[in-house]
Amino acid sequence: MTSLDELLSIARDAAEIGARMMTSEAPGTVSAKGDRDYVTELDVRIQRAIQDYLHHAAPGIDFLGEEDGGGTLDDTTDYVWVLDPIDGTSNFAHGIPLCATSLALVHRGQPLIGVITAPFLDLRYHVVHGGGAYCNDKPIQCSSTTDLRRAIVSIGDYATGEGAAEKNERRFAVTRALAENVERVRMFGAASLDLAWVAEGRTDACVILSNKPWDMAAGVVTALEAGALLVDLNGSHYDLRSVETIAVAKHLGSLPLPGVTRQGD
Template identity: 30%
Template sequence: MDEILQATSTGLRSVVREVLGDRDLRTRVATKADGSLITAADTKLQQAIRAWLDTLEESPALLAEEQAEETNQALIDTVPPRLWVLDPLDGTTNLASGIPYTAVSLALLEAGRPILGVVYDPDRDECFTARHGAGAWCNGEPLRVMEESHPATLAECVALIDFKRLVPELAATLAAQHPFRSQRNFGSVALDWCWLAAGRGQLYLHGRARLWDYVAGWLIASEAGIVSQTLDGDTVFTCSLQGRSAMAAASPSLLGQWGDWIAGAL
């Protein structure tokens, strides 16, 4: 890893561990307007990470989940030269329920393109990182999906699928006639992408994720060799607040098989 990525991952890790050391923050839970949960940990993490970013550069531009939509949209509209994108806690329902599958996700965009991604899993103390064009790592160890190590057919794969945000017809078909060996859904978009990068699944499907949910994890997975597209066949990343669908696989061959199967099910 280069010095900037190392400093970013080390600093983020330190901030997160300090904030989540106060376990009382996890138990203070409220419901947002869209029906999703928010804990005091979400709010405190966003405040602490913003303060830490202020020590890295002067007046950093920050787009974050627990920030007013109009503020985030203004940042998208102006496309600042450098834009940090933060999900202070991806997997809030898991945290509030005591399920150990959450992450803090931070990406840096330059001229509207992701160049750096850090996803930290505080439960396992795993820090996934990536630099555009340079590779991906977990706790400093390189991540690379190897051709000879992944299955050749869908029937041999483990799929990470978020059923809740799929159209009902596709979700029902997947549940009744699944083409893969087995399926998992853990509740953190950022961490799901990282687990794909680490070889802990070979297929992925999500109906709609926001920019802060996916951008860091998507960069990490892409740099590790995971291939992806939207359900419409477009590139997953776009510098927009609109939700994006995503399908991904450990190889172009598997992605082709996965896409053909999904198209036939729709």
Template identity: 35%
Template sequence: MQTSSLTALKELALQCARSAGKLSLARMKEPFTVEYKTSASDLVTAVDKEVEKHVVDMILQRYPDHGILGEESTFTGDPGKYETLWVIDPIDGTTNFVHQQINFSVSIAVYHKGEGLIGVVYDPSRDEIFHAVKGEGAYLNDQPLRLERQVHLEEALLCTSVFWNKRAEQIGIDQIVKKLAGKVRGMRLLGSAALELAYVAAGRLDGYVSLSLNAWDFGAGKIIVEEAGGRVTTMRGTPLPFDQKSSVMACNPAFYEELQHYLSMNENM
């Protein structure tokens, strides 16, 4: 894809992220409905749906021939039929949006023929926008991000949602991660996978591990971490899909092999 085309896509992705973030902050101050998806801990709000439709409309107005894969399924076409696919999560961290009103984000990625080209993660509560274009590096607002610090696993600050995953308990990976927690410097959980991946790119976290994320959760963060010099794969060490649910492991490259070996001790992942 030509540089001019990438620049236009990046500018629209940034515009969509900021506009979506502004809308979510405005709606947060008003009464809104909260619904359950699969359980009381799996929430969706009317704001999620409104924000996604807002972003979808912005994209299709500019690129009517593009496909969109979004959490709220606002786009009615078949995402698999499009060469250029936008992968979006209007509010990643809906529970935080409802309860805390911080630690949620807008995640927007652009993939072309399965290759990640552009990633944007916007934290509207802090007005921080993490973004990357393939081959052009990663940025936080206008500051370049580069993971150059050599971090040993025992010095690492990791983030994981594994402890709250029922399948992790069933296959025993939660016990492996609990042992890992005793080996590293500390463990955190923010509740927004896109934001947590962006924090890995920024060096605020050294690694992130999840047993099961949807494509819209990691689509943008993967690109940003890789452009910052980090490693992102499945927990098995295989390439991430761009349009399917997957385990995710993202980290500073200095301890990637050690972390991947540690996690791969469970054959059922």
């Protein structure tokens, strides 16, 4: 088995394939995957290019990509690459620079390596489990904010598709609770950046009421390595089987979310 350091180097090179393609190629045809859920031709091309590179650079490791039609992450699998070729596709298709290639190496449900490359922002995050988190090769850590009213909190996208109205009632309740208690609420439209920016201390927490592995795996290990607390919305310990994804700067400790009385341990 190739060492984690070598696999990190491979992952960083793979993410740069996405960065180069995002900044040099047009989105191409935009197709609907569902209600207000879209994929561009470039999403698919990037995924194929990265998958091909990984297959040759690190043979024998499984692969799960968003543009394969989704899928589940089997936490009994020894090693699997998990990729979102363009996290924030709607942003990208509209010329909004909040988008990134997000790639993780997951071992039996535990992210070991995370790489998030946001080329239009010139931000490149990388992490190896147990080795700290980095942005543009400099160490990062979550914020030291302790006052909820000084906290910037980002939230994930509102739901679309089947059951969206019911799902969004919960999202509206969370948004209202945050809006009444924190300094500002933000919606960036790219889960990997939500988590990376908690890790970097740009924001103090993020609340994402979903948990798809290609959206979360790289960002979760980045936030954890930077000292953030990760929980499900009910306050239980987070893992890739959780229903929701909440990252909070460790000094802040808790958020006023409906149904949550304590976060942390």
